[in-house]
Amino acid sequence: MAKWSQYNVYIKKDNACFMLFNTRTGALIRLDSNRQKQISQPSKLPHEFMQFLLKQGFLIGDNVDELELIVNTHKLARRNTDSFAATIELTEACNFKCLYCYQRHTPNHMNNHVHDKVILFLSKKMKKVGHLHINWFGGEPLLQLKKLKHMSRQLKTEADNCGCAFSQFITTNGFMITRLVAKELSEIGIKNVQITLDGDKKSHDRLRVLASGAGTYKKVLSACKYVVESGMELLIRINVNKWNVNHINGLLLDLVSNGVSPTNAVIHATRAVNHGNSSDAMSTAFYSTKEFAKAWIEILETISKHGFNLPTLAPIAYNCPFDLEQTVMIGYDDSIRHCSSSDKIIADLTEAGDDTNHRNLYHVVKERTPLDDPQCRKCLYLPMCMGGCSYLEEIGEEKCMPEKYILPQLVLLTARQANFKL
Secondary structure, eight states: OEEEOTTEEEEEETTEEEEEEETTTOOEEEOOHHHHHHHTSGGGOOHHHHHHHHHHTSEEETTOOHHHHHHHHHHHHHHOOSEEEEEEEOBSOOSBOOTTOOSOOOSOBOOHHHHHHHHHHHHHHHTTOSEEEEEEESSOGGGGHHHHHHHHHHHHHHHHHTTOEEEEEEEEOSTTOOHHHHHHHHHTTEEEEEEEOOSSHHHHHHHSBBTTSOBOHHHHHHHHHHHHHTTOEEEEEEEEOTTTTTOHHHHHHHHHHTTOOTTTEEEEEEEOOOOSOOOGGGGGSOSSHHHHHHHHHHHHHHHHHTTOOOOOOOOOSOSOGGGSTTEEEEOTTSEEEEETTEEEEEEEEOTTSOEEOOOHHHHHHHHOOTTSSHHHHTOTTGGGTTTOOHHHHHTTSOOSOGGGGSHHHHHHHHHHHTTOOO
């Protein structure tokens, strides 16, 4: 016998279910009028259709515990030691003074002593895994471009010597990227560049300014052009608030006119989060994830109209890479932090290149499971969220993802973009 999955999303039109989506398997099907009648009478499902629904996960065996399946997927991901990822904070300094920024921008840079400890730490990891991934971070990491290039070459040499694959990413405000700098980044092997642009010129230059107060939009837009010209993939991050929510289309038009396209870039619109700062800029933040979700679906419509991909509707094994022991955030001062959004120290690096002195928060983050929260256990969106963001929970913000509030609309939008027959 079989039963309906608890993770089915029934998308209805004219009071009839015409599409089925399953958050645990990621399966999506369209139902014609005949199939609509059949699923309304599950005891009379034709054998062939029933087998298809079982294969796609819309139906499951009577004895199947889907929560157990989710936990097992999570456990497998935690046990996976094929790769190791490190986000490295080269400096706390920044040439920007964004109105909503949560970071301290002190003139502290990674010194040579810490540099050596980090190289030793990662060299040891490379001998145990098949792939090392680095995200260069700050502050503004390009303020330490010379050190970045030196460390990159050292790590590449170490990786080659032990047969470990090596990949790199950089998170930057983009202001210092010239055509030459983009070429240099590409030549040392950086494949992906994340740059934040908070809407069109008017909205961006209100929020993301130099320490002098001058706007940055024009130079950052040029940086995007140089990145894609150099063959690197571009990730555009937009921190959305009530002020810039209606300024996204102008940004997309400007990006396209500068050579940015769905073939070389991804657009990632996220909710601007109050990290505890009292800046006036946060007065325009969305009060809740649910409130943001209503605006977000309209933003995604705009992004889709320009041909850029939408967020992937697929189950995941863990919410955030920083939840895994195989992912770390290394501070400029040799501390190991909670994640790239937090300066909370959870461990330290020793002179021998090992991580030690794990704080209680380390265990909270690295040992959490998708079922720890009773509300998560009951949530339809659990397989695509896996317990939410531990950092947001830590600072008292809602940890849920916006997708859960607009899932049917998001499924329809994704289907339309994929030319799914509706």
